[in-house]
Amino acid sequence: MRAVLCHAFGPPESLTLEDVDAPVPKPGEVLVDVHAAALNFPDVLMIEGKYQSQPPFPFAPGGELSGTVAALGEGVTDLQLGQAVFGGVGSGAFVEQAAIAANRLRVKPDSMTFAQAAGISTTYGTSYHALKQRAALQPGETLLVLGAAGGVGLAAVELGKAMGARVIAAASNDEKLAVARAAGADELINYADGELKDKVKALTDGKGADVIYDPVGGDLFDQCMRCINWNGRVLVIGFTGGYIPKVPINLILLKGCQVVGVFYGSFSAREPAVNEENFGQVLRWFETGTLKPLVGARYPMEEYAAALRCLSERRAIGKVVLEIRP
Numbered sequence: 001m002r003a004v005l006c007h008a009f010g011p012p013e014s015l016t017l018e019d020v021d022a023p024v025p026k027p028g029e030v031l032v033d034v035h036a037a038a039l040n041f042p043d044v045l046m047i048e049g050k051y052q053s054q055p056p057f058p059f060a061p062g063g064e065l066s067g068t069v070a071a072l073g074e075g076v077t078d079l080q081l082g083q084a085v086f087g088g089v090g091s092g093a094f095v096e097q098a099a100i101a102a103n104r105l106r107v108k109p110d111s112m113t114f115a116q117a118a119g120i121s122t123t124y125g126t127s128y129h130a131l132k133q134r135a136a137l138q139p140g141e142t143l144l145v146l147g148a149a150g151g152v153g154l155a156a157v158e159l160g161k162a163m164g165a166r167v168i169a170a171a172s173n174d175e176k177l178a179v180a181r182a183a184g185a186d187e188l189i190n191y192a193d194g195e196l197k198d199k200v201k202a203l204t205d206g207k208g209a210d211v212i213y214d215p216v217g218g219d220l221f222d223q224c225m226r227c228i229n230w231n232g233r234v235l236v237i238g239f240t241g242g243y244i245p246k247v248p249i250n251l252i253l254l255k256g257c258q259v260v261g262v263f264y265g266s267f268s269a270r271e272p273a274v275n276e277e278n279f280g281q282v283l284r285w286f287e288t289g290t291l292k293p294l295v296g297a298r299y300p301m302e303e304y305a306a307a308l309r310c311l312s313e314r315r316a317i318g319k320v321v322l323e324i325r326p
């Protein structure tokens with residue numbers, strides 16, 4: 001089978017597409033014929049050695065996938081041969097076949113394509129956990145989402161609306177904002193000119209947003225701390241903006257606000273039952289059409305470097321997917 005492998009940290013072009021032996025599922029695992037692998041920004045960080053956890057070399061990048069069950073390891077009774085499945089795997093999705101712990105997989109809804117299903121675990125899982133458990137977002141509250149057309153950002157826009165919030169989508173260009181509007185955003189802010197704080201205050205009677213979802217960090221984080229409402233919650237999601245900002249703790253005091261960390265990988269490992277409950281709700285919202293996962297770009301397996309560049313060069317809209325079995 002073919003696999004995209006990382007033998008040493010470097011740019012996307014340093015990865016190689018190779019023939020390797022197909023894995024054999026261990027007890028509790030399932031062999032999956034991969035149809036689609038979805039990309040997340042951590043894939044970019046992982047191949048460059050900038051992510052918080054690193055698999056040993058050589059590893060295949062790719063945090064999530066969809067496909068069909070090709071073989072069952074010993075003891076797996078809740079999945080069947082040929083069943084369509086999807087799941088988050090951390091890394092290892094850029095392959096034609098993957099051996100995956102059965103408890104990481106869910107049955108793919110019939111209404112979803114393989115490309116859509118490949119990309120829903122991390123984005124919706126992260127954003128729902130962030131808004132529900134970490135922010136306790138309430139109906140009628142104002143939610144500001146940065147990077148609102150990216151993977152986790154667009155999911156946060158849709159989920160914020162599903163939870164009854166007024167959603168302000170913020171992004172770096174009008175094309176991205178149009179996508180956020182189509183996903184249900186009530187208000188739009190283009191922050192390309194660097195002015196975020198004043199625009200948020202203008203849309204909130206000078207009060208600021210109740211909850212801010214920030215996957216960007218960098219300079220924008222400082223502005224978030226200045227446009228958070230009294231009793232507000234600033235969600236620390238990620239740092240695509242390039243650097244990890246420092247928090248001026250006097251602002252936390254003055255605003256009576258909270259700065260709240262979100263680490264979905266750790267949450268799903270520590271609190272699997274709550275994660276399962278969350279995902280049950282997310283799947284119900286998919287069934288009713290409340291959530292509509294957007295695949296913004298598809299690449300054939302051979303074009304893995306171009307797919308990764310789409311994220312690293314800030315061009316991704318919704319999910320970027322590698323089609324392994326188109």
Ligand SMILES: NC(=O)c1ccc[n+]([C@@H]2O[C@H](COP(=O)([O-])OP(=O)(O)OC[C@H]3O[C@@H](n4cnc5c(N)ncnc54)[C@H](OP(=O)(O)O)[C@@H]3O)[C@@H](O)[C@H]2O)c1
Pocket residue numbers: 039040041042122126146147148149150151152153170171172173176215216236237238239240241242262263264265311312313314315316318
């Ligand atoms: N905490 C967690 O548990 C968790 C889980 C999953 C992902 N994350 C993090 O969430 C962040 C977003 O991940 P994602 O997969 O949604 O990524 P994505 O689809 O590439 O979206 C990232 C967004 O960041 C913005 N951005 C600002 N500066 C950028 C730059 N220099 N390069 C690329 N994008 C830039 C872009 O929006 P604009 O152009 O509109 O600014 C883009 O839409 C990452 O930092 C990731 O590590 C965290």
